[in-house]
Amino acid sequence: MKKIFVIDDDKSIRDSFNIHLKDKGYDVKIASSAIAALEILNSYNPDLIISDIRMEGMTGLELLEKLKERNENYCVILISAYEDMESTISAMQAGAFDYIKKPIDIHELDLTIQKAFKHIKLNQKLNHLSHEASEPFKLNRIIGKDKKIIDNFKTIGMLSNNNATVLITGESGTGKELIAKAIHYNSKSKDNPFIAINCTSFSESILESELFGHVKGAFTGAISDKKGKFELAQNGTIFLDEIGDTTLNFQSKLLRVLQEKEFYKVGGDYPLKLNARVIAATNRSLTDFVKDEKFREDLYYRLKVMEIHVPSLRERKDDIPIIAEYILNKIKHELHKELTFSGSNVTDYLMQQQWKGNIRELENMLMRAAILSKSNFITVENLKSCIEENSHQPSQPVDLSLDNIEKLHIIKILESTNWNKTKTCEILKISKPRLDRKIKDYQINK
Ligand SMILES: Nc1ncnc2c1ncn2[C@@H]1O[C@H](COP(=O)(O)OP(=O)(O)OP(=O)(O)O)[C@@H](O)[C@H]1O
Ligand SMILES: [Mg+2]
Incomplete structure (x- = not known):
């Protein structure tokens, strides 16, 4: 009634x-x-x-x-x-x-x-x-009960009715892109585009034309006008991933765009309005980068109007069981396979691991275990064999930092290709400028 x-x-x-x-x-x-x-x-x-x-x-x-x-x-x-x-x-x-x-x-x-x-x-x-309409995001739920993640949720809520620029920091694989999407799909702009771009996937000049667009004839190969991501993200959100790895020259250009709220297409002679929210993310310590003069301080402050730090999995071990369950459910759907953890010793085992690659590493490991497991059970033995299979070094390196592992991996591939950078880039699935930058940053010498 x-x-x-x-x-x-x-x-x-x-x-x-x-x-x-x-x-x-x-x-x-x-x-x-x-x-x-x-x-x-x-x-x-x-x-x-x-x-x-x-x-x-x-x-x-x-x-x-x-x-x-x-x-x-x-x-x-x-x-x-x-x-x-x-x-x-x-x-x-x-x-x-x-x-x-x-x-x-x-x-x-x-x-x-x-x-x-x-x-x-x-x-x-x-x-x-x-x-x-916001269902696509619901498929990518952010799982977590830890206070640090709950604080992230609160910030996402606060950002829902304004258009402030956001800087998301956190180790690789912690869920930075997922948080960026959550900000977008919980905001008034949710029906407008969310456009992500990985700033290290392109050389500096291509990145500029990807972001700002270009006019016909602006450079060799510019055979027609092209809209940039800033223009395509009209009234929506533009997500600039790996902002810490951009060149100082690009950073100055981006700073100008954020200050003026307008940009020029490459070769263009009139400005276009920037009316998309800008969210940037990095797994670098931008404060260190600023100190080392690798990142412009003024851009850093311009970006971190609101800052969200996504905690590593190590900092929220109690969330591991619920995240692992959630991932296993996703995998069950993907593989059409009934899967369960064989007992509580599996979650104990998962909670003891270091997870330097965070949730992405956990996801990859569970996927491998699910594929390799001959039964519907995921056991500690399954997981152990996956970890061993994943390890590039027979004995654990002393320096387990992600940077060091990345450096060792790059060296390994460079050596296996006889220092052929093109082949190395293909294997590592990164651009040549990115490889060069990493070689320089990690001071890798032949
Ligand atoms: N809290 C969470 N709950 C469930 N899944 C998550 C959570 N956070 C991240 N994931 C999943 O982990 C994977 C990595 O997340 P994402 O790509 O957002 O991380 P990232 O921080 O952007 O990583 P990178 O620095 O490597 O780009 C994705 O598949 C995502 O769906
Ligand atoms: Mg990312």
Whole structure:
């Protein structure tokens, strides 16, 4: 039965509403003041609220304001004995569904109530649809109960109604891109594009033309005009991944764009407006990079209007079991295979590991174990063999930092290709400038 809550300080009006609406088949509750109504609403959830405007203590308009603060979706019809334009306008501006005047015309009242219920139904449908629209993100849920991750969720919530620039930091594989998507899909821009670009996948000049676009003839090979990612991300979000690895020259150009909120296509002679939110991410320590003059300090501060640091898996070991369960479920769907962990010793084992590659490493390892396991059970033995298979070094290197592992891996591939950089890039799936930069950063010598 649909529930209607009537608030009026005039007893005769309350009584006649009560009789009439009950006759019509509604479940009716009444209150004699706005203050009493607020109290009742702590434990009562009506479908529709009908309130008088002029009441002692708190007016119907003040009540409406308080209700909307509590829940935007409250559907409220206001009534008043005074035909006064100001209160009608204020009532509608404050979000009342409709405004009717006393003495009440029963026919008008019934019609307004019917309209209100139609409106409520439509709203529910729309809410459901917009939920479905954000579904792609729901498939990529961020799992975690650790306080640090909950704080990340709070920041994502705070970012939902502004367009502030965000810097996401954290080790590789911690979920930085997932957080960037969460910011986008929980914001007002969720129906506009989310465009990600890995800044180290291109040489500096190609990165510029990818981001800003170019005009025909701007350089050899520019055979037609091309829109850049900044333009394609119109009113949406542009995600600049691995920002820490960009050149100082590129950083100056980006800084200018963020300051001026406009950019020029390569070879273009008029500026275009930047109206997308910029989110940048890095697994580098930008403070160290600033100290070492590898990253512009002014750009650093420009980017970190809001900063989100995603904790490593080691810093939130208690989250490992729920994340592992979630990943295993994803894998079950992908492989169409019934899979379970063979016992609690599996989660204990997972919690003891270092996870330098964080959630991505955990995901890869579980996927390998799932493929290699001959039964539907994932055992500690399965996992151990996957770890050994994954290890490039027979004995553990002393320096287990990700940078050192990366350096050793690059050296290994360079040696195996006889220092052929093109082949090395193919194997490592990175661009030549990126390889050169890494060779320089890690001071790798032939
Ligand atoms: N909290 C989480 N819950 C479940 N899955 C997660 C979570 N965080 C990350 N993942 C998964 O881990 C993988 C790595 O996440 P993502 O690509 O966002 O990390 P990243 O920090 O951007 O990594 P990189 O620095 O290597 O680019 C993805 O497949 C993602 O879906
Ligand atoms: Mg990433």
